[in-house]
Amino acid sequence: MIEVNSLGKRFDDLEVLKGIDIQIGAKEIVVLIGPSGSGKSTLLRCLNGLEEPTEGTIRVGGIEWNQAMSANMKKEAIRGIRNLTGMVFQSFHLFPHMTVLENVTMAPMTAKKMPKEQAVRLAESLLSKVGLLEKRDVYPSKLSGGQQQRVAIARSLAMQPQIMLFDEPTSALDPELTGEVLAVMKQLAKEGMTMIVVTHEMKFAREVANRVIFMADGIIQEEGVPKQFFAQPQTERARKFLRQLDQQPD
Ligand SMILES: Nc1ncnc2c1ncn2[C@@H]1O[C@H](COP(=O)(O)OP(=O)(O)OP(=O)(O)O)[C@@H](O)[C@H]1O
Numbered sequence: 001m002i003e004v005n006s007l008g009k010r011f012d013d014l015e016v017l018k019g020i021d022i023q024i025g026a027k028e029i030v031v032l033i034g035p036s037g038s039g040k041s042t043l044l045r046c047l048n049g050l051e052e053p054t055e056g057t058i059r060v061g062g063i064e065w066n067q068a069m070s071a072n073m074k075k076e077a078i079r080g081i082r083n084l085t086g087m088v089f090q091s092f093h094l095f096p097h098m099t100v101l102e103n104v105t106m107a108p109m110t111a112k113k114m115p116k117e118q119a120v121r122l123a124e125s126l127l128s129k130v131g132l133l134e135k136r137d138v139y140p141s142k143l144s145g146g147q148q149q150r151v152a153i154a155r156s157l158a159m160q161p162q163i164m165l166f167d168e169p170t171s172a173l174d175p176e177l178t179g180e181v182l183a184v185m186k187q188l189a190k191e192g193m194t195m196i197v198v199t200h201e202m203k204f205a206r207e208v209a210n211r212v213i214f215m216a217d218g219i220i221q222e223e224g225v226p227k228q229f230f231a232q233p234q235t236e237r238a239r240k241f242l243r244q245l246d247q248q249p250d
Helices: 040-047 071-084 099-110 116-131 145-157 175-190 202-208 224-229 235-243
Strands: 002-012 014-024 027-034 053-062 064-065 085-088 163-167 193-196 211-216 219-224
Touching: 014 040, 014 053, 027 040, 027 202, 040 053, 040 116, 040 163, 040 193, 053 071, 053 145, 064 071, 071 085, 085 145, 099 116, 099 145, 116 145, 145 163, 163 219, 175 193, 175 202, 202 224, 211 224, 211 235, 219 224, 219 235
Parallel strands: 027 193, 027 211, 085 163, 163 193
Antiparallel strands: 002 014, 002 053, 053 064, 211 219
């Protein structure tokens, strides 16, 4: 579903990603963890074209982007890749002047030219899935952070993506609100969505992920199934990271 080869990204003199190789299969739940500044968000943003890599190749659902392509081909590839991926951000990014329902129906109606009645039916079913159908006519400012993030997930799902990318989806939330967002993500995982999740929620990583990828200093230091990674981290870098999080090997 996703293949990344020798991916590099620099911002001027700062080399943030230094040759990343990843393969992710359909229905995999991959959690990306690592210290602050290690390049996790940048990697996720490269995967759906929010950042342009400086080196390497990305293949998502059969669509390839590579550094050697012409500007037009790159644009075309990014458009295709964006159609396959949905992204959820730390800070929700809902449109404040639109109701919850309008937030969810807008993209299918404009980008996919979906008829309004169909977009409304889809939005209602997605709002029901995230437990917020009764808030359909409310504006985002009237919602809690957790509710706003659940609407953001529904809005992303309305484009019917094959892959969901989550960039620290609970980091801006009060601890008592993270559970409701993680529950929606768990449900999505159960339904077979392919997901890459950047998070500091180790409990989610332990319980839901098929694979943990540990990044530090712009490279993948190690990866493995959660049980193995948390019980027996292979590198000193990962051991130190887990110690700092108070996530000692089991
Ligand atoms: N647009 C940008 N311009 C310049 N530097 C950037 C830009 N975006 C990110 N960086 C730098 O790239 C490095 C990696 O940032 P990134 O956000 O990918 O890290 P992260 O692992 O997601 O960290 P965190 O867990 O704190 O969110 C940081 O040093 C950051 O300052």
